Amino acid sequence: MTRPTDTPGAAPELQRALARAARLDGANQPVTPAEPVTETDNATLYRYGHGDRPPLLIIYSLVNRPAILDLSSQRSVVRRLVDGGLCVYLLAWHPPGAARRYLRLADYILGDIAEAVAWIGNAHDQSPHLLGVCQGGVLALCHAALQPCRSLTTLATPVDTGTDGDQLAALARAIDFDALVQATGNPSGQGMAAVFASLKPFALGPQRYGGLTALADADAAAVEAFMRMERWMYDGPDLAGQAFAEFARAIYQDNALVEGGLMLDGQPVRLDRIGCPVFNALAEDDHLVPPAAAAALERHVTGRCTTTTLPGGHLGLFISAEAHRRLYPALLDWLQTL
Template sequence: MNAPLNFTAESLAQEAMQFQAKLRAGLDTLRQVEDVDYGATSKEEVWRDGRVVLYRFRGDKAPTAKVPLLIAYALVNRPYMTDLQADKSIVRGLLERGEDVYILDWGYPDRSDRYLELEDYIQRFLGGAVDHLRQASGHDAINLLGICQGGAFSLCYAALNPGKVRNLITMVTPVDFHTDDNMLSHWTRNIDVDQFVDTLGNVPADLMNWCYLTLKPWRLFVQKYVGLVDILDNKQAIEDFLRMEKWIFDSPDLAGEAFRQFIKMFYQGNGFVNGGVRIGEREVDLADITMPVLNIYALQDHLVPPAASQALGGLIGTTDYTEHSFRGGHIGIYVSSRAQREVPDSIRDWLRERDR
């Protein structure tokens, strides 16, 4: 006899047996899995300022691009998301297409970094890396790829130093922080960030992770772990899952003063749109960005909604502005199979047209 939900005692028993078989297979699989590693591509340190390090990636062949491409990632996560594993690496895709790729690693701030400001990150660290590459390559200006918060930093740097950036690429970069669908922005607009930073000093990574996870609580706290049962008998799938989990929870603390400034000027003040972004003694005006700009955004991005990125086109001064939309989310734009095909091609083709 069928129950109202169209299952029987026999089907429930069968499902329970299959579940137990998955768990038994999972025990065997987990015995084979060691600590997962990340970073598919070899790299070497070429410049350092304190704990901030500039790396050059080494591909299987020498780069054909003459102008270096510098990647600036966000502070809130580790930059190896761009080179997570061999088949999920935007970096590897760019190297295979001839780009000369560098990445800035912000490191793990400690209490001695509490008073670092946005000026330190943008003009000192990012600017120092740019100047090193300009000198090493013999070019007056380099190509800059800013990702997420690193994209906001790159916009500030390019506006303040337009002669040092030849081509600017932004990926999943927030520009208008007050779009209606930006839940993270709604949360932070009324926070007393002064009390927050004065109390905590540096902002703990675990607290930031909790905030991001609660944007999608069912998906990120429950569903993905329930779904883990389905792949327990697949060693490769388990390793991929653990590698992603390691990235999610391998987050640095955030320097308190820089966090205070970023929340006030961007999330609360919406400074790119309304004005009021000051880096040191200088005010940022996106109209001063006159170099070519490629803006890549993700259509299903819950952290940086498309409208938040698309606002860039109406604020910058360049006449050479290109948008590229990607079908995926904030993380999928780095690790999905679609991303491996589309994103490096889009960047390479766009740069080739302008670096001739």
């Protein structure tokens, strides 16, 4: 059997890079110390930093694991926020398993998120700031539309999926999600990773791995960062089938955040009911959430909305040097004004 370190025909630099990657055993370890503080039905709530500081709750996507937010000591979003004076909480979703294929969006939003917000409010005697990431931004928007919030930050969040060039929306319109879930149960994380990679095949394939040889003589931190990214990209959890179908229909087929029609246990989700301050960040070359889809948020909320645009793609909002130089200092300054 061919081992990663014995790849036939590989250049010496590539073989050395693969050998170094194969020896790496710390790429799954967290960078920032965290403490689990409570459990909701479908998640664990983790705390980072000091409990006497203003709280901020990160609501992450159901599609990937939140390791991208704590990828390395130099590019950790969590550490940046903690160092900026916040007590950071993260709602880490549990993989649903076959028995929970019928979980609904309402279970996550009206259940887990509402419970986490209430727990943090009781622990700190003040409501947390909310930060929603990608799909988690949609979940956070839904919560903020139904419950008063202290503030809301959204990163790379799809709002108006009827805009031109939205590849995910175009793909979703051709799929019967109810039939898909009925046939397959919970969609697999590997399947979702393949879908995302297919939307930008060159950048996530030959171009990305063509640069692997540069790691042959790179420092250990660079090799570890590369491997952390690889494991994050292709180690997504399975998704609860019913919630996945509801989300795909509402957000990508019906454009329900801006067109209306999204209901959670009989409660209408209306963005114009979001009156808290909003900070919305997007990327100029995002192939998953086009800039127009994310920038639309400021036209639909009634609270003061600050929109920040950064160069680069979807992941650049989390791991790029530019984001850590410009975006997160700006966000921390904004939060201090509230």
